[in-house]
Amino acid sequence: MSLLDYFRTPKKNTASLAKERLQIIVAHERSKRGTPSYLPQMQKEILAVISKYVDIDKEQVKVNLDKNDQVSVLELNVTLPDNESQIR
Amino acid sequence: MSQIIVVTSGKGGVGKTTTSASFGSGLALKGHKTVIIDFDIGLRNLDLIMGCERRVVYDFVNVVNDEANLNQALIKDKRVDNLFLLPASQTRNKDALTREGVERIFDQLTNEHNFDYIVCDSPAGIEHGALMALYFADEAIIVTNPEVSSVRDSDRILGILASQSRRAERGEDPVKERMLLTRYCPTRVASGDMLCIEDIEEILAIPLIGVIPESGDVLKASNSGSPVILDSESNAAQAYSDAVDRFLGEEVPLRFITEEKPGLFKRLFGGKG
């Protein structure tokens, strides 16, 4: 790099900033894509059913949908309390 | 069997209509019977870019509603053989197009008129009109500008093609997606102010079908109502022509993607931008 180039180089390369920001937002938006619209409502209803039997926190029911080319896997993860008294 | 190509982008004003006009003309120049359909209902524009605005009598919606037949609505281009235009209507009702209606017209264009290519100029956005334009597509040309919001919107359109096209709904082979990068300024890329080709390819991860440089000839072409591809001296025209060749399966190296070092003559007297 010549001395002249040094003075000409802008302080921050805005194109690389654009690329970084795009990579992050695009990855985020892709991960949300394809989740069926019924998922949030289903999550609520599952929580309601479990709450009928166990005193459980919203945070302890996790619903996750994983999509492959061939299959979709619905993963339901419930952390039950170890305390007997919380079982209704 | 006609191939249905949608020219789409999500973001508005990135060059879909410019591309539809030039790409469609390019296919016809190569001897393929081609029709370009303006899906921008309410905002008819393709007729102006193609220079046939005064020949519009019936439009796409008239044909869908059986108020006219296709022969009455199709406009045959006066410069290029094998090229036809189906103009959009100026009705305010954006829901005037139905899938059944559009499918019926596509069937006629395929079976009765024997078109090789049906090029659909999509409106901006991700609403009814844009969804209708891409629903039946076999191929998609994603028009992208080297600019953050355009790249992001292109990615959204890719998501929609993968989930809401007819091919996706039927579980057929996916729509073949390719990116056309337009309004590219090698000088600004070199100075670090514009995303470069490789960056955008990396983010969108779809094959590139061409790079159209930013060019003053595009405005001149639209002023005179002639697709820029016909201005064969112009860099933009040559870049569009290359893109058509690639679409048709030829291997053509990219041009006009590096900073042009103006010669002495150009520096003294200025040149085409």
Ligand SMILES: Nc1ncnc2c1ncn2[C@@H]1O[C@H](COP(=O)(O)OP(=O)(O)OP(=O)(O)O)[C@@H](O)[C@H]1O
């Ligand atoms: N390669 C280019 N160089 C310079 N100007 C361009 C280029 N391509 C397109 N333009 C200009 O950009 C503007 C928008 O182009 P165009 O109408 O084709 O976009 P569009 O995506 O169809 O817009 P809309 O979303 O409104 O339908 C026009 O003024 C056109 O002249």
Ligand SMILES: [Mg+2]
């Ligand atoms: Mg347009």
